[in-house]
Amino acid sequence: xxxxxxxxxxxxxxxxxxxxxxxxxxxxxxxxxxxxxxxxxxxxxxxxxxxxxxxxxxxxxxxxxxxxxxxxxxxxxxxxxxxxxxxxxxxxxxxxxxxxxxxxxxxxxxxxxxxxxxxxxxxxxxxxxxxxxxxxxxxxxxxxxxxxxxxxxxxxxxxxxxxxxxxxxxxxxxxxxxxxxxxxxxxxxxxxxxxxxxxxxxxxxxxxxxxxxxxxxxxxxxxxxxxxxxxxxxxxxxxxxxxxxxxxxxxxxxxxxxxxxxxxxxxxxxxxxxxxxxxxxxxxxxxxxxxxxxxxxxxxxxxxxxxxxxxxxxxxxxxxxxxxxxxxxxxxxxxxxxxxxxxxxxxxxxxxxxxxxxxxxxxxxxxxxxxxxxxxxxxxxxxxxxxxxxxxxxxxxxxxxxxxxxxxxxxxxxxxxxxxxxxxxxxxxxxxxxxxxxxxxxxxxxx
Amino acid sequence: xxxxxxxxxxxxxxxxxxxxxxxxxxxxxxxxxxxxxxxxxxxxxxxxxxxxxxxxxxxxxxxxxxxxxxxxxxxxxxxxxxxxxxxxxxxxxxxxxxxxxxxxxxxxxxxxxxxxxxxxxxxxxxxxxxxxxxxxxxxxxxxxxxxxxxxxxxxxxxxxxxxxxxxxxxxxxxxxxxxxxxxxxxxxxxxxxxxxxxxxxxxxxxxxxxxxxxxxxxxxxxxxxxxxxxxxxxxxxxxxxxxxxxxxxxxxxxxxxxxxxxxxxxxxxxxxxxxxxxxxxxxxxxxxxxxxxxxxxxxxxxxxxxxxxxxxxxxxxxxxxxxxxxxxxxxxxxxxxxxxxxxxxxxxxxxxxxxxxxxxxxxxxxxxxxxxxxxxxxxxxxxxxxxxxxxxxxxxxxxxxxxxxxxxxxxxxxxxxxxxxxxxxxxxxxxxxxxxxxxxx
Numbered sequence: 001x002x003x004x005x006x007x008x009x010x011x012x013x014x015x016x017x018x019x020x021x022x023x024x025x026x027x028x029x030x031x032x033x034x035x036x037x038x039x040x041x042x043x044x045x046x047x048x049x050x051x052x053x054x055x056x057x058x059x060x061x062x063x064x065x066x067x068x069x070x071x072x073x074x075x076x077x078x079x080x081x082x083x084x085x086x087x088x089x090x091x092x093x094x095x096x097x098x099x100x101x102x103x104x105x106x107x108x109x110x111x112x113x114x115x116x117x118x119x120x121x122x123x124x125x126x127x128x129x130x131x132x133x134x135x136x137x138x139x140x141x142x143x144x145x146x147x148x149x150x151x152x153x154x155x156x157x158x159x160x161x162x163x164x165x166x167x168x169x170x171x172x173x174x175x176x177x178x179x180x181x182x183x184x185x186x187x188x189x190x191x192x193x194x195x196x197x198x199x200x201x202x203x204x205x206x207x208x209x210x211x212x213x214x215x216x217x218x219x220x221x222x223x224x225x226x227x228x229x230x231x232x233x234x235x236x237x238x239x240x241x242x243x244x245x246x247x248x249x250x251x252x253x254x255x256x257x258x259x260x261x262x263x264x265x266x267x268x269x270x271x272x273x274x275x276x277x278x279x280x281x282x283x284x285x286x287x288x289x290x291x292x293x294x295x296x297x298x299x300x301x302x303x304x305x306x307x308x309x310x311x312x313x314x315x316x317x318x319x320x321x322x323x324x325x326x327x328x329x330x331x332x333x334x335x336x337x338x339x340x341x342x343x344x345x346x347x348x349x350x351x352x353x354x355x356x357x358x359x360x361x362x363x364x365x366x367x368x369x370x371x372x373x374x375x376x377x378x379x380x381x382x383x384x385x386x387x388x389x390x391x392x393x394x395x396x397x398x399x400x401x402x403x404x405x406x407x408x409x410x411x412x413x414x415x416x417x418x419x420x421x422x423x424x425x426x427x428x429x430x431x432x433x434x435x436x437x438x439x440x441x442x443x444x445x446x447x
Numbered sequence: 448x449x450x451x452x453x454x455x456x457x458x459x460x461x462x463x464x465x466x467x468x469x470x471x472x473x474x475x476x477x478x479x480x481x482x483x484x485x486x487x488x489x490x491x492x493x494x495x496x497x498x499x500x501x502x503x504x505x506x507x508x509x510x511x512x513x514x515x516x517x518x519x520x521x522x523x524x525x526x527x528x529x530x531x532x533x534x535x536x537x538x539x540x541x542x543x544x545x546x547x548x549x550x551x552x553x554x555x556x557x558x559x560x561x562x563x564x565x566x567x568x569x570x571x572x573x574x575x576x577x578x579x580x581x582x583x584x585x586x587x588x589x590x591x592x593x594x595x596x597x598x599x600x601x602x603x604x605x606x607x608x609x610x611x612x613x614x615x616x617x618x619x620x621x622x623x624x625x626x627x628x629x630x631x632x633x634x635x636x637x638x639x640x641x642x643x644x645x646x647x648x649x650x651x652x653x654x655x656x657x658x659x660x661x662x663x664x665x666x667x668x669x670x671x672x673x674x675x676x677x678x679x680x681x682x683x684x685x686x687x688x689x690x691x692x693x694x695x696x697x698x699x700x701x702x703x704x705x706x707x708x709x710x711x712x713x714x715x716x717x718x719x720x721x722x723x724x725x726x727x728x729x730x731x732x733x734x735x736x737x738x739x740x741x742x743x744x745x746x747x748x749x750x751x752x753x754x755x756x757x758x759x760x761x762x763x764x765x766x767x768x769x770x771x772x773x774x775x776x777x778x779x780x781x782x783x784x785x786x787x788x789x790x791x792x793x794x795x796x797x798x799x800x801x802x803x804x805x806x807x808x809x810x811x812x813x814x815x816x817x818x819x820x821x822x823x824x825x826x827x828x829x830x831x832x833x834x835x836x837x838x839x840x841x842x843x844x845x846x847x848x849x850x851x852x853x854x855x856x857x858x859x860x861x862x863x864x865x866x867x868x869x870x871x872x873x874x875x876x877x878x879x880x881x882x883x884x885x886x887x888x
Binding site: 132291294296 | 616626627628637638639640641642643644645646647648649838839840841888
């Protein structure tokens with residue numbers, strides 16, 4: 001039987017290492033809503049209790065505290081939005097996908113016996129592996145929701161048990177930057193021809209965690225997630241005869257800030273209740289904004305080309321804090337069947353200050369509500385020990401927030417008329433808010 | 448005259464964004480093979496591979512695997528291509544290969560095998576290199592060496608007959624593209640701004656294979672994968688309101704761009720493995736690759752131009768390349784390999800060698816597009832060592848080394864009279880290999 005466990009754990013190791021270098025999430029569905037019915041239903045307040053593949057994102061240290069064998073998960077989830085700011089509304093692009101994962105203990109012997117746990121969690125968007133949107137500098141949009149989830153997630157993780165019920169873990173985040181150039185000119189056939197290079201470069205960050213049981217039933221975890229983002233840098237040089245048009249586009253997409261997360265939970269076994277409280281500090285002040293920086297040189301009709309100065313704007317990004325509470329009540333029935341009822345609430349402060357200048361990045365406080373249910377069956381069989389089904393829903397509510405422009409910070413677009421003439425969509429004021437929701441359904445097996 | 452040039456250059460910018468594209472012609476695995484064992488047998492293992500290599504040579508191999516395996520490897524190939532005696536600038540191939548294979552032996556007759564095979568290039572995940580039509584390029588060593596490749600494979604076997612299916616994940620590039628707006632003049636501030644949407648669309652392509660252990664000493668395999676064609680579909684629009692001093696330019700210039708950026712032909716492979724005597728294995732494979740379906744290496748550009756000057760009308764004429772028959776045809780390759788294994792001092796040794804012949808898929812030559820390609824001869828060799836359990840490894844550990852030397856005979860072609868170089872002499876050599884470690888469980 002021991003040998004069977006070892007063999008069953010093989011794919012766990014392999015899956016982990018197979019994906020260490022694969023394209024991964026920067027910002028992703030996991031960062032926004034969580035992955036899997038349980039995490040979504042508890043507003044991601046599962047840092048101390050996540051196990052199996054869900055731990056690859058939530059807390060990789062938990063992988064080293066698993067029982068022998070392996071756990072696999074598969075499911076579907078998606079999001080929808082009802083966000084608007086007057087005439088502007090947010091369209092969700094590619095908001096659904098499939099998740100799958102596997103995790104288990106590595107079947108090593110000697111001093112590594114029952115010490116290493118590994119796993120990989122994947123989210124495959126149904127429509128796009130990656131979707132990037134960089135805006136005009138004055139476009140009204142919701143940067144924390146519009147372009148954070150359209151990304152393939154492959155999150156391999158490793159946990160190491162260092163002493164008794166204490167473990168450390170690391171989760172690798174591998175993703176890509178877009179870079180390239182295009183150069184156009186007349187070729188030998190007198191036609192206009194282009195040459196250039198478009199590349200997706202590798203970019204790696206990692207998340208680290210430590211977890212442990214202070215007293216029976218009382219767990220605590222600390223996690224640090226590195227900042228990660230994708231950059232797009234694109235240069236075009238064009239020449240016909242002696243005239244040039246050069247455009248250098250630079251921008252940051254799919255940004256996710258560094259964060260420090262602390263959580264503690266208590267499992268009151270007598271009444272089947274698990275409660276977790278978590279606190280997260282996210283360093284959104286490093287967010288450069290989702291607009292492009294364009295360095296342009298165009299013909300001016302004279303011998304000298306017209307050179308446009310690159311635009312840089314202070315978008316007013318600021319750090320956020322989040323406080324969250326998750327609850328899970330387990331009710332046991334006969335024949336090894338259990339039902340779980342879950343819920344959660346989280347509050348996160350706004351990441352963007354009032355938009356008084358040219359940019360119109362809309363954000364306000366976030367109230368997150370979660371609800372979910374699960375059923376599991378301890379089969380008593382040798383190969384398939386447990387079968388589970390989890391569903392979860394999450395709703396983010398952003399109250400309306402009005403941003404009033406400071407005329408001194410706007411560009412007067414017609415100097416010949418009195419007062420400030422501006423076509424900025426946020427002038428003189430713009431109000432934005434609304435709701436974003438997500439649902440997830442996942443099945444899990446334990447072998 | 449100056450304004451004529453001006454409008455041409457603005458319109459030309461958007462039209463010429465992708466006037467020519469050098470296509471990523473399949474993956475590096477079709478150039479060399481995946482895994483040290485396959486590389487040392489010159490990829491003749493269509494009926495042989497029962498490891499992670501089978502994800503790309505024949506998915507049915509997963510159903511005939513005896514034990515679970517995890518593989519970690521590294522591949523390096525030096526692509527030395529020369530034009531008129533000078534280095535053509537083709538980058539080398541470097542990357543990590545990974546795989547796992549997990550067979551579930553349901554009973555004595557039935558086995559279900561599942562797993563992943565992955566190759567990740569070291570330098571970059573994906574590269575799409577754009578070349579003007581008159582730029583000489585080695586078609587199969589240009590973008591082809593930079594491509595992330597992954598396959599999820601499942602197979603079922605019954606009494607030695609295995610059927611497998613692989614799902615290969617790719618990304619197609621599309622998106623609205625870039626919108627530019629630029630305005631300048633004495634009565635308004637300078638503005639140069641961009642709105643950009645780019646996306647990689649999820650694309651999944653299947654492959655399938657059959658492997659049959661006909662007798663104790665004979666196994667045959669058949670593999671099929673359909674044509675894979677990935678495109679880039681995007682557009683560029685520039686809105687302009689620019690005071691030129693002597694006139695004012697307003698309007699927009701744009702282009703919808705569509706091109707094939709990645710192509711793998713439809714492939715049929717047939718392979719045989721025979722073990723005539725103890726320890727000796729002979730492999731052979733023949734492969735049909737239908738390159739005739741390849742539409743070509745140029746883009747389709749649909750212009751959208753509406754530019755006005757206050758005081759004059761200027762006709763806009765931007766000559767564009769058009770598709771033409773670029774001379775691609777089917778390709779039949781042949782490969783064979785030999786492996787001899789023996790055990791000494793508790794270690795299993797396997798010595799391997801192979802040869803493969805690849806004719807060129809180019810039947811004729813395009814006048815305008817300078818594609819350099821000739822047949823290739825591939826000579827391969829390698830070795831494997833299987834170690835018994837040691838330290839904290841509870842099962843056998845296998846180490847494989849594989850090397851290849853590829854020769855492309857000298858070639859010559861002429862270009863158009865107006866080209867800067869009218870005569871091109873070219874040659875190519877490739878040398879490299881792969882090493883991997885396989886953990887058995």
